Amino acid sequence: MAKKSGGERLPRGVYEEELYRLQVELVKLQEWTRASGARIVVIFEGRDAAGKGGTIQRITQYLNPRFARIAALPKPTERESTEWYFQRYVERLPAAGEITLFDRSWYNRAGVEHVMGFCTKEQYARFLHQCPIFERLLVEDGILLRKYWFSVSDEEQQRRFRSRLDDPLRQWKLSPMDLASLTRWEDYSRAKDDMFMMTDIPEAPWYVVESDDKRRARINMIAHLLSTVPYHKVKAPSLALPHRPASSGYVRTPREMQTYVLDHAASLRLRALRGGCAAHWCG
Template sequence: MRNVRSDGEARPWLKQELQDDMDEELEQEIDDARVPPELRALLDKHEKSTIDRQFYFSELLRLQGELVKLQDWVEYQKLKVVVLFEGRDSAGKGGVIKRIMQRVNPRTCRVVALPAPSDREKTQWYFQRYVSHLPAAGEIVLFDRSWYNRAGVERVMGFASETQVEDFLRDVPEFERALARSGIILVKYWFSITDEEQQLRFLMRIHDPLKQWKLSPMDLQSRVRWEQYTKAKEAMFERTSIPEAPWYIVEGNDKKRARLNCISHLLSLVPYEEVPHETITLPDRVFDPNYERRTLAPELYVPECY
């Protein structure tokens, strides 16, 4: 820890800081648990998480502290890390990404979530629009969906021909081996949920005005084409899980366990050490006895409604 005050002074301050962290995570947890009245009966029959909430919060904060150490190590050693998050719609990719990003420095750890390709991008080499987002030395990039769109949604929805899909499945192992040779650490996660769990999560979004934006026509079609997605996933695993970049499956029915398991596993894949830091000392403020603070107009201030 980078000490900026004595232990006696730090204890109440640190306790308050930890409480603020807990409150922030609790806000997200309450949002996850909000149940529209139309779904209460269905949710009562649904299997709930068995992990203790206090244990979940304390483990999450501990793992997030380790993520900060990992990021320090990546910057210190000039490493390049890419993590792909794939899986069925509503499988929990976004929730894990949100928890990873919650405490780290967003300047050197960033999320890439690309929209559908433009007409111009459709004429480029398929991997081209992803290459520009790859990390430089000291950076971590999290892809919220990736070049594997071609093996999944594009294949199932008919946006790519079978020839294009076959070209992709043939090319992607060589592409990823080239990334590995360039020094990139590539990690690939697939988030898996059951048919019943996805149905419940989609219904939650349909009946929750704050989450309806998460549903797209493609999401709804993924329900209709569940089995086609399963076949596409199996073919993708068979052709693209290579020693340099194997697939790792995260069981996602229990959101809390999925978050802890994924973060813990990611930390295990990149050996890291704590980077030594100089003790930070807060300098004294320069005081000018002749300076008088100006009184600003009341209309400049945000009304204190709370």
Template sequence: MSQATDARKIPKESYEKELSRLQAELVTMQRWVSETGARILVIFEGRDAAGKGGSIKRVMQYLNPRSARVVALPQPNEWEKGQWYFQRYIEKLPTTGEIVLMDRSWYNRAGVEKVMDFCTPEQYEQFLQQAPLVERLLVDDGIILVKYWFSVSDQEQEKRFKSRKKDPLRRWKLSDTDVASITRWADYSRAKDEMFDRTDTDHAPWWTIESDDKRAARINTIRHLLSQVPYEQLAPQKVKIPARPTDDEYARPAKESHRYVPDHASTLK
């Protein structure tokens, strides 16, 4: 079994300071994306409880949701199962001036579907042949494609699973498939290795993020993502806030005529 890293975790104060700086850069990057019409697709993959969700949350935290979105598709329904495998993902690709973060992607077929026998050997092999071709088409069409693999040790993964089990706010994150990944660790490792061998290409390489330290993983993810986009600092449009006009003819209705949410917050003082 692999060993959890012993590296000292980033101090909270240093983490928050750097995170704030990088998130400001993400906002700058998004402005460039919107102004230039660039299209950004970021794929987040990795073992269960590897920290993908936390990193996605920090990337998205201050971005404008009108031009940045997260795609996390559920299991395909019967109608979708009859489609070309990539079809429902293709529908979610970014349009002009948009950033899309995929919380898992078409690589489900090379991971959980392969290990849990949710696809046939023929479907699996066809996917490994087609994925590099599909990604080549995306890149050739001008999409900036970045693929991240979050690598977590077996000890840290188990620790996070146990933490989720005890936490009612995160219990939903612990599925039967997640738990099965503990006993199928070696199978998932072999599947990941073959996926890398077949789909790590010059036009769409895999970037590995060590994620036993969640803070470090988030910082490293954002910093690297910024380095993959050739954005420039654009001067923001000048905004002039006008003086508020007076309207002596307007009379606000009596408060008693409206329904107000009870002030529960006042009971906490």
């Protein structure tokens, strides 16, 4: 069994330098995916506040959103609840040259739905039986399937929840369901163990990412993903800026005939100057 990653928090400078290098490689991966017609599916699972969303943001930051898509499905509609369970996920699978990142996935049934009683015991048992079959079919058809479980300690999860309570930018990340998970820690642990037992298959194994340190988690996960795909740099077409032709007599529309947004930035600068020349506005 692999040792739990530990040590001091990864220094920001080291993190940012390595993240940039990995993001360059992710762009190469995407270009290879497009050129080769590969199909890549990456599943992100784990407890609430485990760092899945932040990692996905860093992966997609410089990728072309037309070919690298995030699938974060909401609660099933009334119609979707009557479909075959995997059906709405199949609709989000990639075509040739595409990458799909599932911010939570069909494993909702093995986690929150099972623990919170949103599915029947029969539905849960059927999922555990069908899931390995479903994933083997995906791999057999040529899809590169990668599954990551972000593991966070109960102490760190509570710390992250507390930090979100009064943060207007991140309050939306908290829901009554998230808070309820705090009182069902062991239930979720048992559900995860059972899920791994049934779905950690050779064709699509689970990879655990220790995520108490978000910087380490992002670096470790992205580096591992890149190491599992046989991509290579695709020769880019030679590009050059064309010569700008001379004006043919075009006259720009007078500014007063168009509606411009207010210069909010100018008011901020004026406010800063009146307040004593804030450092970030001076110099």
